[in-house]
Amino acid sequence: MNAEIIAVGSELLLGQIANTNAKFISNQLSELGINVFYHTVVGDNPGRLKEVIE
Secondary structure (H helix, E strand, O other), X not given: OEEEEEEEOHHHHOXXXXXXXXXXXXXXXXXXXXXXXXXXXXXXXXXXXXXXXX
């Protein structure tokens, strides 16, 4: 099984905080045998989030 992690937050895009959640989630999924192929970051914009999900 494959997965993509989508992190939402303009503060992530601006480098104001580190995306430590993606690292944690990747490790947990890996332990379950799930391959993480992508880490995507999108800002706090409903339209852009919709585009990423589609």
